[in-house]
Amino acid sequence: MSASVTPEEVARSISSVAVEILTVEEFISVLKSGRVQAYIGIEPSNILHLGTLVACEPLIRLAKAGFKTIFLLADIHGWLNDKGELEQLKEIAKRNQEFLSKVVKSRGVEDLNVEFVYGSSYQLSEGYVKELMRLAKLVTASEARKAMDMISKKDVMHKVGSEIYALMQCLDIGYLGINVAVGGLDQRRIHVMAREYLRKLGYAKPVAIHTPIILGLDGGAKMSKSLDNAIFLDDGEEEVSRKVFQAFCPEGELDNNPLIMIVERVVFPWLGHFEAGGKIYNDYSDFVQDWRSGVLTAKKLKEGLTEALNGILRRIQTS
Numbered sequence: 190m191s192a193s194v195t196p197e198e199v200a201r202s203i204s205s206v207a208v209e210i211l212t213v214e215e216f217i218s219v220l221k222s223g224r225v226q227a228y229i230g231i232e233p234s235n236i237l238h239l240g241t242l243v244a245c246e247p248l249i250r251l252a253k254a255g256f257k258t259i260f261l262l263a264d265i266h267g268w269l270n271d272k273g274e275l276e277q278l279k280e281i282a283k284r285n286q287e288f289l290s291k292v293v294k295s296r297g298v299e300d301l302n303v304e305f306v307y308g309s310s311y312q313l314s315e316g317y318v319k320e321l322m323r324l325a326k327l328v329t330a331s332e333a334r335k336a337m338d339m340i341s342k343k344d345v346m347h348k349v350g351s352e353i354y355a356l357m358q359c360l361d362i363g364y365l366g367i368n369v370a371v372g373g374l375d376q377r378r379i380h381v382m383a384r385e386y387l388r389k390l391g392y393a394k395p396v397a398i399h400t401p402i403i404l405g406l407d408g409g410a411k412m413s414k415s416l417d418n419a420i421f422l423d424d425g426e427e428e429v430s431r432k433v434f435q436a437f438c439p440e441g442e443l444d445n446n447p448l449i450m451i452v453e454r455v456v457f458p459w460l461g462h463f464e465a466g467g468k469i470y471n472d473y474s475d476f477v478q479d480w481r482s483g484v485l486t487a488k489k490l491k492e493g494l495t496e497a498l499n500g501i502l503r504r505i506q507t508s
Contacts (some may be wrong), residue, residue, distance in 0.1 A: 196220035199254050203398060206246045206458050208374060211384065211397040219368050219396055225256040227369035230308075230358060230376075232267040233281035237288055238419035239498075240373070240403040240412045243454045247371045247398045249293065252302040259365060260289055265308040266357065269350040275309065282307060288422060288505075295508040306365065312357060317364060320390065321353075324360050327386050336378035359383040363392030371398045401454060404447040408437030420451075423506065426499045433495045438487045441480060448494055452476065456497045465493025 200217050203210065210216050219225055229248050231241070245260075252258040262282040268275045286305045293303050311317055333352035336359075362370050362383045370380050380397035388394050402411045405418030412419035420432050438448045453473055456463050463470045466489035470476040479485040 194254060199251070202250050202254075203247045206243075206250065206400065206454070207398050208401050209377070209397075209399040211380065211399075215394075216369070216396045216398070225251065225369055226259070226366050227251045227256060227371055228259040228261055228362070228365060228367045229371040230261040230263045230266065230361065231285065231289070232263050232270065232272060233278045233285055234272075235281060236421045236423065237285060238412050238421045239451060239455055240419070241289075241422065242292065242459070242501075243403050244371070244373050244400050245289075245292065246454075246458050247400065249296050249298060251369070252293065252298045253296065255302060258303050259367070260286070260303070260305050261308060261361060261365070262286060262305060263308045263358075265312050266354055269354045269357075271350075279307070279309060291505050291508040292422070295504045308357075308361070311364070312361075317360070320364060321356055321360055323390055324356050324386060327389055328356060328359075328382065332382060336382050338378070355379055355382070359386065362395050363387040363390060368393050368395050369398065370395045372400070373402050374399045375402060401450070403454060404445065404450055406432055406436040406447050408445055408447055420498065422502060424502060426503075429498050429502065430495045433491050433498065436491070438491065440487050441483055443477065443481070448490060449480070451498070452490075452494060455501070456494070459501050460497060463493060463497060465489050 196217050199220055200210075200213060203216070204213065227248055229245060248258050248260075262285060264275065264278040264282045267273065267278045272278060273281070289305070330352055333355040336355040337351045358376075358379050359382050361367075362380075370376075370383065372380065377397070377399055380395070380399070384394050384397060404410075405412045406420070407418045409418070420429060424432070433448065436448055438446060443449050452463055457473050461471070463476055465476075466479075466485050468479070468485075470479075476485070480490065
């Protein structure tokens with residue numbers, strides 16, 4: 190950990206971009222030990238979107254604080270979740286690594302604090318499979334199935350592969366020596382399962398850090414390539430502008446408003462401020478006040494958000 194920050198300061202920084210830490214006290218204890226090994230698992234995807242930035246933010250902050258972090262490129266998980274054939278997913282994962290490297294670099298993170306690991310590099314090994322069998326003897330099928338409620342594709346949800354997926358994600362945390370697991374709220378049940386069962390296999394009980402799920406631009410389901418409601422990390426300026434100005438954004442409303450969520454969860458963490466309507470907001474609460482009162486209109490918000498997002502994406506794409 191950097192000598193210039195305390196464990197409590199790191200915990201506050203992470204808390205500001207998370208919706209839950211299980212538990213804060215345990216997290217501070219791990220930080221004080223100086224032996225942090227944090228990770229996030231990412232299924233291969235042809236195109237990464239803003240939700241990836243939100244989910245990775247705690248990991249990036251830990252890396253910037255000098256801790257070891259791992260991006261698990263979960264190609265075998267993607268295969269089990271029927272995202273494609275394994276060899277195809279390996280190639281997609283390579284492209285994801287290239288883009289995630291740009292994300293990390295654009296935030297000034299040192300390479301020595303970040304490692305990219307492919308699931309296929311160890312998950313088919315004899316040692317891993319034996320550990321998976323040990324875990325399978327402890328966890329009920331019902332527990333594993335419920336843990337996948339928010340993760341599995343609908344046509345995969347009731348297949349045994351979905352339960353294997355849950356057990357593997359749980360085991361990955363212990364097998365990779367992770368003591369801080371990062372992920373979206375959709376990962377919560379798996380992380381809770383890991384906190385309960387990994388100790389019984391002789392692994393550490395991990396801290397779990399959860400980030401919000403970003404709404405799609407239509408204000409409905411979460412951002413998704415398949416639903417065409419996302420801003421992608423390789424989008425150009427015109428595409429970003431088109432998507433932002435077409436997005437659902439009810440005047441003065443905070444709840445279920447995807448653009449407000451992006452301002453809070455992407456723009457402020459990345460830039461530390463938001464500029465719209467000729468005003469620079471250095472504090473999110475000041476922005477909220479003007480938005481609720483009508484001082485800041487949807488048109489002005491969209492103009493400012495388009496500019497902010499294009500700046501962030503340009504920074505990533507050129508890194």
